[in-house]
Amino acid sequence: MKNLKLLTAASLFSAMALTGCQDRLVMSDSSPFGEGVVRLGDTEVAEVDGTKIYLSDVERTAASQGLIKEGSPLTPGQPVFQKVLDELIDQRLLALDALRQSLDQDDETRRRLSAARERILGNVLVENHLKNTVNETTIRRMYDEQASLRNRGDEVQARHILLKDEETAQDIAKKLADGADFAALAREMSEDEGSRDKGGNLGYFTTDMFEAVFTNVAFATPKGEVSAPFKTDYGWHILQVQNRRKAPEPSFEEMRSQIVNFMTYDEIQNILKSLRAEGDVKLLFGQAVIGSESVQPETENSE
Template identity: 45%
Template sequence: MGVLGAVACALMIASCGQNKVAEKPPEPGDTAVARVNGQVIWASDVKREAVAQGLISEGEPLDISSEVFRQRLDEVIDQKLLAAEAVKRKLDKDPLAQRRLAAARERILGDMLVEGVVEKAVTEDAIRKLYAEQQKLSKRSEEIRARQILVGSQAEAESIKKLLATGASFDALAMERSTDQATRFNGGDLGYFTLDVMPEAYGAALKDAQKGALIGPFAAEGGWVLVKVEDKRTEEPITLEAARPQIIRFLTYDQVRDILEKLRGSAKVEMMIGKSQELPAGSAQEPASAPPELQGAAPASAPPAAQPAQSAKQ
């Protein structure tokens, strides 16, 4: 919310003749942090401004001794002074001002309705339930842990393979002979990975490789490769905490879509303009009153896809 939007909100209060706010805290545990011409500014007012500016998330604490809080407090004071001066000049009586104040009021009430509906629906139980459903539907790939030695020619790779057959250490040869600067100093260790993230040559060579196998040499970008398969395991699923933001995003959008469908279904809406040009398939817009953070949210018809486990885990 910019200065003009905040001033509009302040004008709504001022235009109702509320020159002083009651001393009683508007929220449990709230703290009075300033007074402007007898009107109290509460810590919650400043936090709300910080949330509107995207500096903190809804419900996130904001230390009243912090610089961020002090700066937002100054802005709230300025907003109240500007709004009071606007009322003094009777700008709130202007027909255009009345329309803008009414629009601001509708936006605030709509946001409050959405917040209330979402708060009741996006519960810990709902989050865990959707997470469990996603885990049942998700397909986890096989992860491989391997080491590699990359050299410039096939002949050199074959000679190293013979040394390995006599019991030479793969780690030591990787450090001594490999040209891959990213892995040679840790014994050629590639960590855990799925084949879909590897270059095509690796995917083809390791497709049916078993634990303990020595694969290669095979040609790849940069030279010839020997790979030792050290372990194979099923890919770890995404954790609940990692999936939580996406799940909350989906549940929130789903609730906004649901309430708008119900409201439009029971309302008489008459369009006074012609139909707009049809949008291309797959470019459906978010509901007009959806919160800005929901722009680009996943369609409500399908839950968010489970994310793959982190590759190259050591």
């Protein structure tokens, strides 16, 4: 599954001028850091050379850095709050000084600001789309649909002893037939370092978790019995089947992050394919690959 990393407006700063149809929502050159945008219900937490930094700026930045969960509140008493606020103050001081030096009028600066604005707008579009398509209702529906399709069959719980040659395997098989303790022999004789200290215990496994020769013997051996020695690419084995059960279904909580990742990637691909199909795109150089990783927007949190 693709790891997707959403960018938010708070992780980039912009000194660009935006215009709108309502005067109260207009950002102008005299208010380059959102001073002209209405912040209903937001709290001012710092003032830097006449410009404001708001609580939502701190929370959004902390979330983008992975310091808090998206939507979690912050209070001035928290260490994370002060750390992020200090960063935003430093960032604002640098930006204001850049404006005083008219660096925003430089051609390279304008190109970079334009690119940042383009990324932010694209990511906001994706975020709004995902709010409607990847939510608790659709995630639960996907889990339920997949649950009806899953059939993991049975699981076997077994111990095994791995040995170098057939002669040694036959000798161990005779000792087991005479009543020797399987776990004790596994600790003493098994070549499998991963299970030896656990008395050869492999836990529960399904038919697709080991090579076919091994699982065929395991699933053919009745519960409580020991298999005859058999050979695989790793050496000679003796198995003791301890239990057999129907493979449990993973819970919604266990599957949720995987479903979110899959649905997020799928929805981003869908919206990109749709926009490419509807858009007027003319290639002037090179070859575009529709649906490749190269056309994914960057994203921030993927659960």
